[in-house]
Amino acid sequence: MLMAWEAETALTGPPSRRPVGDGPLPSPPPGAMTYRYTTDLAAIRAVVYRYARQAGLPESRAVDLVLAVSEVAANTVRHAKSPGSLKIWYDTKEIVCQIHDEGVITDPLAGHRQPSLEANGGHGLWIVNQVCDKVEMRSDESGTTIRLHMDLPR
Amino acid sequence: MWYNKCVDLLTVSVTARESAGEPYTLVAITGEADVTNTDELRRLLDEEVSQQPRMLIIDLSGLRFMDSSALHALLRVNRSMDRQGGVLALVSPQAAVAKILRLTTADRLIPVFDSVAAAAAG
Numbered sequence: 001m002l003m004a005w006e007a008e009t010a011l012t013g014p015p016s017r018r019p020v021g022d023g024p025l026p027s028p029p030p031g032a033m034t035y036r037y038t039t040d041l042a043a044i045r046a047v048v049y050r051y052a053r054q055a056g057l058p059e060s061r062a063v064d065l066v067l068a069v070s071e072v073a074a075n076t077v078r079h080a081k082s083p084g085s086l087k088i089w090y091d092t093k094e095i096v097c098q099i100h101d102e103g104v105i106t107d108p109l110a111g112h113r114q115p116s117l118e119a120n121g122g123h124g125l126w127i128v129n130q131v132c133d134k135v136e137m138r139s140d141e142s143g144t145t146i147r148l149h150m151d152l153p154r
Numbered sequence: 155m156w157y158n159k160c161v162d163l164l165t166v167s168v169t170a171r172e173s174a175g176e177p178y179t180l181v182a183i184t185g186e187a188d189v190t191n192t193d194e195l196r197r198l199l200d201e202e203v204s205q206q207p208r209m210l211i212i213d214l215s216g217l218r219f220m221d222s223s224a225l226h227a228l229l230r231v232n233r234s235m236d237r238q239g240g241v242l243a244l245v246s247p248q249a250a251v252a253k254i255l256r257l258t259t260a261d262r263l264i265p266v267f268d269s270v271a272a273a274a275a276g
Contacts, residue, residue: 039190042163045219063250070221074189078223117229117263123222130257 019140020108025147028098032089039077044086045070048097055090056152064131065150069097071124072146076101080144090152094133097148105139164191166198171211173274178209180270184216187224196227203234210235211273215246220254232264241265243273 033051037044048069052062069086076084080103087098111125129135134149164185171180179202187195202210210231214220228244235242244266247255255261267273 041188041190041221042186042219045186060249063253066219067221067250067254070188070219074221074223077189117258117260118233120230121222121226123225123258127222127254127257 019138020105020110020144021136021138025098025136025138025145028087028096029089032087032098035086035088036083037073037076037086038083041070041073041077044073047086048088051088051090052095052150055095057095057150058153061150065095065097065148068128068132068148069099071127072099072148075124076103079103082143092152094152095150098145099148100143100145102143103139104141105137105144110137111135163188164195165216166195168198168202171270171274173271176208176274178211178274179205179207180211180213182213182216186219187217187227188219188221189223192223192227195224196230199227199231200234203231203238203240206238207240209241209243209274211243211245211270213245213270214248214251217251218248220247220251222254222258225254225258225260228264229260243267243276245270245273 035044035047045066048066049062052065057065073084073086076082076099080101082102084099084101089096111129114126115122128146128148132148133151136147138145162185164183164187167182167184169180171178181199181202183195212228232242242264244255244264246268247266252261255266265273265276267276
């Protein structure tokens with residue numbers, strides 16, 4: 001139920017309420033596997049690690065990808081009141097993990113400021129931006145999709 | 155078809171130890187620490203911190219993974235120990251754990267050692 005002032009701002013759309021990200025992401029390839037999760041992040045990590053190594057990521061980069069996906073999925077658990085889905089696919093050039101949930105991110109700079117170690121949280125998306133080769137984020141009132149890319153060695 | 159195995163993802167064990175006549179608390183964290191078990195981890199650690207140990211050593215050698223939630227639980231312990239005039243030390247993080255400690259520079263805030271003996275002496 002929206003309060004009167006919320007309804008008003010939703011109509012006029014101040015910056016904090018605008019969707020995050022530029023334009024829709026291209027669709028995942030048809031062969032992409034989908035894994036749904038609620039709280040079993042360990043299972044998601046195991047899946048990501050397996051795919052990462054299969055795709056040819058060196059151990060250290062596979063660990064990076066596992067950490068990144070886990071941090072995004074942790075945000076699902078922490079903030080989104082919904083299950084999440086993980087799609088994974090790779091070709092010869094890169095491996096991509098796409099996480100989607102019904103949570104909403106309103107800050108377009110989320111993950112771009114290094115949090116202080118004194119703060120009580122907020123390292124998740126920042127870590128993701130440190131370790132992944134490319135990060136794409138789309139968020140609006142229907143949910144959030146975050147796509148993590150890791151380059152594969154030639 | 156898949157089914158859930160009821161195996162705890164995280165195990166925490168606590169022992170009272172001594173080094174050169176000085177007591178310290180050794181906490182071994184084993185398995186994987188993430189947002190789904192951080193509350194429990196925090197509760198256990200808070201309990202140990204409240205005993206006001208001079209030194210709290212956390213053995214991470216059996217921990218396969220740690221996320222930022224769990225890291226924050228450790229940072230919280232570090233702040234509390236600091237306030238109490240005590241010391242927190244971490245021992246033998248595996249690759250994934252060492253990585254998050256390094257990325258966030260937490261390893262410059264909390265001393266990290268290769269062994270419990272080194273931490274107890276240090």
